[in-house]
Each structure stands twice: as C-alpha cells, then as structure tokens.
Amino acid sequence: MPAERRLLQGNEAVAEGAIAAGARFFAGYPITPSTEIAETLSRRMPEVGGTFIQMEDEIASIAAVVGASLAGVKSLTATSGPGFSLMQEMIGYAAMTQVPCVIVDVMRGGPSTGLPTEPSQGDVMQARWGTHGEHSVIVLVPSSVEECFTLTVDAFNLSEQYRTPVIVLSDAMVGHMREAVALPLPEELRVAERSEPDVDPDEYDTVMSTLDNILPRPDLGSRFRVHVTGLVYNRRSGVPETGSPDVAQDLGRYLREKIYHHREAIVRVEEFMMEGAEVAVFAYGSVARAARAAVRWARAQGVPVGLVRPITLWPLPTAAVDHMAEQVRTVIVPEMNIRQIAWEVQAAVAGRARVVDYGRVDGALITPEQIKDLVKKEFHYHRFS
Numbered sequence: 001m002p003a004e005r006r007l008l009q010g011n012e013a014v015a016e017g018a019i020a021a022g023a024r025f026f027a028g029y030p031i032t033p034s035t036e037i038a039e040t041l042s043r044r045m046p047e048v049g050g051t052f053i054q055m056e057d058e059i060a061s062i063a064a065v066v067g068a069s070l071a072g073v074k075s076l077t078a079t080s081g082p083g084f085s086l087m088q089e090m091i092g093y094a095a096m097t098q099v100p101c102v103i104v105d106v107m108r109g110g111p112s113t114g115l116p117t118e119p120s121q122g123d124v125m126q127a128r129w130g131t132h133g134e135h136s137v138i139v140l141v142p143s144s145v146e147e148c149f150t151l152t153v154d155a156f157n158l159s160e161q162y163r164t165p166v167i168v169l170s171d172a173m174v175g176h177m178r179e180a181v182a183l184p185l186p187e188e189l190r191v192a193e194r195s196e197p198d199v200d201p202d203e204y205d206t207v208m209s210t211l212d213n214i215l216p217r218p219d220l221g222s223r224f225r226v227h228v229t230g231l232v233y234n235r236r237s238g239v240p241e242t243g244s245p246d247v248a249q250d251l252g253r254y255l256r257e258k259i260y261h262h263r264e265a266i267v268r269v270e271e272f273m274m275e276g277a278e279v280a281v282f283a284y285g286s287v288a289r290a291a292r293a294a295v296r297w298a299r300a301q302g303v304p305v306g307l308v309r310p311i312t313l314w315p316l317p318t319a320a321v322d323h324m325a326e327q328v329r330t331v332i333v334p335e336m337n338i339r340q341i342a343w344e345v346q347a348a349v350a351g352r353a354r355v356v357d358y359g360r361v362d363g364a365l366i367t368p369e370q371i372k373d374l375v376k377k378e379f380h381y382h383r384f385s
Contacts, residue, residue, distance in 0.1 A: 003182040009043045011036035012150040014168065015044060016183065017152030018076050021193055023073040024050035025126050027064035029083060033172040034106035034115045037078035062090040062103070067082075069094075069101045070228060072183055072194060072219030074156055076102040081110045081123050085130070091165050093230045093254060096216060100159035100194075101142055102152070105167045106175040109363045110262070118363030119172035121285055121336040127167050134252045136259035138266060139167045139314035143288045145179040152310070155322060157192040158266065162258060163209075163217055171314060173286040196222065198380035208236040211254070211261040236361055258314060268311040269320040277306030279378055280328045284310050284320075285367045287334050294371035304327030305375055306308070313341070318348050325352040332374050334358040334366050357364045 007159075008016070015037050018026070026041045028034075040379065045052040055061040068075040079087065084105045094101055108122045109115025127139045138158050140151040148170060155166040197215045199207050201224050205235045207217045218224035227238035232248045234241050241247040259266065271294050274280065282293035288309045298305040308324050310317050324331060331353050333342040343358035348353055358374055360366055 002212070005182045005183050006182050007177050007178055007180050009025055010142070010145045010146050010170060011106065011131070012040050013145045013148035013183070014078070014170070014175075015040035015150050017149040017284055018102070018156070019044050019048055019050075019075065020149070020186065020189055020191070021153040021156035022193070023074040023076050023156060024048065025065065025068040025073045026050070026077065027053045027055050027061045027075070028077045029055055029061050029067070029077065030060075031080045031083045033108055033175050034078045034080050034104065036175070037104060054236045057088040059090065061233055062087040062094075064095075064279040066090060066094050066099050069099050070220050074160075074194065076101070076104065079107065080106050080116075081120075081126075082112065082116070084126060086217055088130040092133060092135060092146070094165040095131065095137070096133070096230050097228050097254060098163040098255075099165065100163055100217065101165050102155045102168065103165060104152070104165070104170065107169065107171040109361065115363040119336060120361065120363070121171060121287070121340070122361065123169065123213060123337075124313065124337060124340040126151065127169050131246070136164060136256050137167065137314050138162070138164060139169050140260060141169045141284045141311060141313045143285050143309065144174070145177065145357070146181045148174065149181070149183050153189055153191065157190065160192040160194060160216075161214070161346060164213055164259065164375055169285070171286050181349045194219075199222065201225070204253075205237055209254075211258055212237050214319045216256060235342065250267070263315050264319075266312060267315060267317045267319070268310060269317045270307075270309040271320075272306065272307040273307065274306035274327070275319040275323075276304050277328055277376065278304040278326050279306075279330045279332065280311075281305065281332045281334065281371060282324070282341075283307065283334055283376075284313055286340070289338060290366050291334065291371050293368035294375060297368065297372055300377050303346050303375060303379060316344055316348065321345060321348040325349040330349075330354045330356060330378050332356045332358065332373065332378065336360055336366060
C-alpha cells in the first residue's frame with residue numbers, strides 16, 4: 001500500500017526523519033527559525049518512548065546530546081546561527097571523541113540576531129570550520145520537505161557508520177515551507193543501528209580502528225572498557241598521550257582522513273539537464289529550487305544550461321566540480337551569502353572555466369528571474385567577448 005501524502009513543513013519533516021532513524025533523545029533551546037523541530041519532537045519523542053529536554057541554552061543542549069549518545073541513544077539537537085556558534089566547542093569534542101550525533105542548523109540572516117525570520121546560507125563555512133583543530137565533518141543540505149526527512153535519516157546513518165557528528169544544514173525557507181509529500185514507509189528505509197565492536201571485550205584495547213574498518217563505539221556501561229577524553233589519545237588504548245607528537249599526528253590524520261577516505265561513498269550530487277550544457281549553475285539548498293526553474297526556462301529557450309546541486313556540501317564534491325569544469329565554459333554560483341562556496345568552486349575549477357558569483361545577504365530569496373538574468377548576461381558576454 002503506497003504511503004499517504006501529507007502536508008508537512010520542512011522542520012516537521014526533520015523531526016519525523018529523526019524518529020524514523022531511531023533517534024530517541026532530543027535536547028535543544030528554542031530559536032527561530034528551527035523551533036518547530038523542538039515543538040514537534042516535544043510531542044513525538046514521548047510517543048515513541050524517547051526523551052525530550054528543553055535545556056537552558058545551546059551549549060547545554062549539545063552537551064546533553066553528546067552525553068546521551070555516549071550512553072547508547074541516538075541523539076540530536078536543532079538550532080540556528082547564533083546557537084550553532086555556541087555549540088562549536090562541543091561539536092569539536094564530539095569529533096575528537098568520535099561520538100555519533102546529529103545537529104540541525106536552520107540558517108537565518110546574521111551575524112548576531114541579524115534577520116531572525118529571514119533565510120540565509122551564511123553558516124556554510126561555520127559548518128565546516130566552526131570548531132577548531134583538524135577535524136572531519138559531514139554536512140547535508142536539503143532543498144525540499146521530502147529531503148528534510150530523508151537527509152535527516154541519512155545523517156543518522158552516516159554518523160553511526162563513521163562515528164562522527166553530522167550536520168543537516170537547512171535554511172528558513174526550506175524549514176518553514178510546506179509541501180505535500182509521501183514519506184518513505186519504514187520498510188523502505190535503511191536505518192543503521194547502534195552496534196558493538198565485533199571483538200572480544202578483553203581484546204578491545206588491542207584493536208584499533210582503521211580507515212577501512214571503523215569500529216562501532218561501545219556504550220558507556222556496556223561490557224567493554226570505554227574511555228572518553230577530549231585530550232589527544234592513543235587510538236588503540238584510548239589513553240591520553242598529549243606529550244607524544246607521533247600519537248597526536250596519528251590521531252589528527254585519522255580523524256580527518258576517515259571521512260575523506262570514504263568520500264565517494266559519502267558525497268551525493270544531483271545533476272539536472274547537464275547533457276550538452278555550456279554553462280552550469282552550481283546551487284544548493286533553497287537556492288537550488290530557483291536555479292532548477294531558471295534552467296528549465298533556459299532549456300525551453302534553447303539555451304544550453306544545466307544545474308549541479310551538491311546534496312553533500314562537505315566534503316565538497318570535488319569530483320563533480322572537476323567534471324563540470326571540464327564540460328562547461330562558465331559556472332554560475334548563486335548563494336545567500338558572499339562567496340562562501342563560490343570561492344571553493346573557483347579554487348576547484350582552477351581556471352578551467354569562468355566562475356560567476358551572485359551573493360545576497362539582504363534576507364531576500366534568490367529568485368528564478370534573477371538567475372535567468374545571470375544566464376542571459378553570460379550568453380551575451382560570451383557572444384561579444
């Protein structure tokens with residue numbers, strides 16, 4: 001029997017995705033435009049035997065999430081820009097201690113209170129580099145209500161598989177819009193369960209995760225001896241060894257490379273009407289919706305334009321950018337910030353194509369008409385250059 005279509009808000013779909021992924025703990029603090037996630041989970045968590053806690057602030061929220069995950073419960077929090085900033089130290093702790101958890105950031109205009117009810121994509125670099133040290137991160141960017149659900153499920157799966165915090169980077173438009181969606185049925189979902197290391201407890205201290213075989217994290221209170229520290233530690237014993245450059249180098253490289261080593265399995269990119277394209281629009285999140293409409297218009301006019309949409313924003317899909325740079329002569333990058341991803345695209349393109357950036361930080365959505373104008377200008381530029 002097909003799934004029933006429901007009228008859902010993006011934030012509500014995130015909450016339902018978390019429940020479907022097996023999350024049973026939420027700690028958070030209300031902040032526009034993410035509050036509906038907390039509101040929905042305040043009802044849904046008790047219905048499935050989970051726990052919802054409204055904390056005193058965002059720092060306490062992420063600390064509670066990390067603690068719950070260490071105890072064996074899939075956990076998440078949700079916030080927006082200022083709260084995301086407050087969480088950064090603890091996100092770094094989760095990366096260092098390899099704790100699976102999910103952080104949903106529904107972006108709004110900033111800095112500070114900024115434009116609290118308007119959309120933005122200003123947290124792109126904060127998501128990648130907000131915490132300090134050499135750390136890896138996975139960031140997924142939904143552009144529809146359905147993806148708010150499916151990418152939240154994916155975020156939990158990736159966090160469990162790679163023992164790392166995963167960020168779902170939504171924005172005020174995607175979080176607040178409503179669409180009629182038929183969410184996948186439970187039997188249609190792949191859900192990664194929390195598991196124990198496949199070794200004898202007496203051997204656990206002698207076995208070390210490798211890039212190809214990332215051992216699951218045993219829960220606190222389990223039959224395994226578990227040591228958790230934010231200090232540099234020996235990957236085999238878990239014991240702090242801050243005075244050993246070799247241990248620090250080994251751990252730092254491992255924490256970074258365990259994501260990049262599996263980049264092909266992690267990164268997801270959508271290409272739309274790229275066959276024969278001479279110009280590509282590289283857009284993500286809510287802006288990708290406007291870009292898709294502009295590309296449809298351009299193709300109907302016989303203009304060879306396509307769309308490349310990164311669903312995984314970090315790690316940056318460099319292979320897709322390489323392929324795009326070899327195919328087209330121009331890449332247009334519209335985004336609701338000032339060149340946060342355009343600079344990355346330009347660096348990855350490395351002179352093989354012209355990169356045109358279009359950034360807005362006024363709280364207004366980037367419309368299909370504005371992207372159409374960029375396309376028109378590009379073809380006029382090419383004709384007379």
